[in-house]
Amino acid sequence: MTSTVRPFDAVLTDLDGVIRLFDHSELNRLERAAGLPAGHTMRTAFHPDLRGPLLLGQLGKAEWQARIAERLAAESVTTPEPTTAPESATTPEPATPAELAAAFTSAPFRADPTVVSLLRAVREHVPVVVVTNATAWLDADLAAMEQLTGVADAVVNSAEVGAVKPEERIYRIAAERAQVAPERCLFVDDTAGNVAAARALGMTGVDYREPADLRNALAHLLN
Template sequence: MARQRATALLVDLDGVLRRWDEAVVAGVESRYGLPAGALVETALQWGRLQPVLVGQVSHADWMAQVAEALAGPAGGLDRARDAVAEWQGYRGEVDPDVLALVREVRAAGLPVGLATNATDALDADLVTLGLTGEVDHVFNSWELGVHKPAKEYFQQACLALGTPPERVLLVDDDDRAVRGARAAGLSAYRWNGVADLPYLRAVLDY
């Protein structure tokens, strides 16, 4: 039996709706004498990252921990803090093609949710990116207390969307999130880039 077309959309932020220019990060690392990839790798170390994704610590505290971890390679704590601050001043860029899809889906009357593992800095980021009001719901792991790919995350999202899981489509660039969504009963598509947009339009019911 063919699966029904989706009547609600969940779109990931980082890697889908928001793009990051790796050259910006590389430039900061170069200026501060940090090894290539050090900023992101240090920030994403799971023991450091997980607490901020579920609201146990603030974004500011997380970045303070990153600076402390980098203090040696950066040449001192003050210099490491400056490097982190400069890095954090860059908030990425909106993918205009994905935003166009979001607007198209909403204009057709289907609800759209932003499904992101984020921090308490998310609201400010949405303002900076001009995304305030562009989706019907924002599902921030920091506020929910649970992060993708947990089943509970997707259950809460579907409930808020007022849509049964089997009619919700998640678009995400993380394989774990895609698998988690499918395990929770949703349709889920692994985002590879704008070439995927025709397929997504075909599986959404509008």
């Protein structure tokens, strides 16, 4: 006889890296032109001095962008001297710290349609709650992604609740929003430390790498 007992009663899912995907191709181009390693601007943007205030809602977007630029400038972000080229050749001016910061903070993003489809389907069976370390302007970002309308029952944003993954409190808040005990939650995240913290509370954890990971975790309810 096939069991009809659910393996979990709610899905708690990360946003960035799972549902929302950023396009940093323009930033990558600017970094290459500046002779910077890929991801340099992002690492600067999430330096502990900036990351904490940002994810607790203490930095607005303009201030964050300005502080990224200041930090990049302090690191002496410059382009190596160009190699000798014909006099007729022109070399574009390297991006300034302010331009790098703007390219990062204004990078376009989209929702992964496969993940959205899976979450819509599972929401017909159990509550879905987004649990994200995000910014004070997250609501505006979500509103810009019309595909996400009706995907989740609630959004738990670190900038609003004052707790950041992997702190225990944000997981408990998410479980409360789902009206489910922590041990009856499935937790999906692309950061191993966040998943480990969820498992420590008794949640079923999914180390997310691709939509197939989510599909497999939801198979019991969707098949």
